[in-house]
């Protein structure tokens with residue numbers, strides 16, 4: 001082991017965020033002063049933030065930007081760091097890993113180029129997911145203002161206040177020619193590009209990126225990985241995708257049927273199901289399709305229903321090649337949606353349902369025990385009033401009904 005806190009990402013990867021921020025990875029805190037509205041990926045790569053992070057990791061220290069991984073590991077949950085470490089050790093082998101260190105200077109400067117990018121090319125999205133925000137979905141801008149205008153709970157009001165403070169002009173950096181020049185210079189060294197959003201299938205810069213990568217002739221050594229809500233899947237992307245080495249689609253699906261429609265509002269289950277069936281027909285040697293599920297206060301209690309549905313589909317491609325039936329991602333923000341906020345009774349009932357689910361589906365045993373540990377680790381029930389007011393405000397503005405869609409959860413959650 002290189003060090004107890006070593007993560008390969010600061011050596012191989014850069015992540016962009018929809019507002020132009022440049023991050024160590026998609027789960028890292030934003031502690032860099034570099035931004036694509038003013039600067040470039042190249043400037044960030046050996047900036048003080050990246051150099052210090054590398055130095056700290058080599059010295060067994062835990063950089064504060066990587067908080068989330070340390071919290072997850074402390075709770076016995078497989079962090080993004082551990083997952084990425086396994087991926088890159090496998091990809092590069094011992095010699096490749098050693099090469100990363102050999103090219104790291106004493107002050108943290110790295111004399112190698114990044115091999116992977118995570119591109120969030122804007123915030124245009126067609127959904128208004130419960131745990132989301134305007135920075136990730138343009139559909140949230142109006143909703144945040146409406147809730148902020150009426151919110152009474154201080155936690156909810158504070159969160160909505162933060163969500164109203166965005167400047168849409170910050171999200172248009174992908175039109176800067178400097179960004180594309182920088183990106184095209186990086187293409188020869190890249191082996192992986194992760195594409196998120198917003199909803200990538202709706203982002204014009206995503207189409208432009210695919211076309212530029214194909215024209216450059218470098219697409220054959222690049223693997224694409226998508227984070228998509230799978231409600232939109234234009235078939236013409238297939239002509240471009242087949243030119244890349246491999247394509248991985250990670251579909252964000254948090255619940256089954258109308259519960260998913262409520263949480264990922266207003267996603268239509270029929271569209272998602274149709275697109276999963278379409279992806280089932282893709283050549284398995286080129287395509288991998290998984291399901292990513294956001295675990296929060298609205299989704300964990302009925303998570304067993306989604307797993308039962310996945311098992312019943314008997315997919316041949318979708319979810320294959322993954323240890324898990326769906327890959328759960330714990331939502332920590334907004335904090336009133338954290339599953340640690342469940343009451344003691346709700347935690348017991350949830351654990352009971354999920355243990356029985358793990359009996360039915362051995363593949364669910366990989367990550368769900370860590371999720372349950374996380375849920376029990378802290379009593380966050382003081383945040384329940386904010387969560388209750390939040391669903392009430394959502395229902396009032398969207399004309400939805402949380403109790404009608406989640407009857408059992410609502411009876412346990414809404415009654416103090």
Ligand code: SF4
Pocket residue numbers: 007008009010024025026027028029065066067068069080081084
């Ligand atoms: S330690 Fe975690 S947060 Fe930090 S770069 Fe690695 S995966 Fe990202």
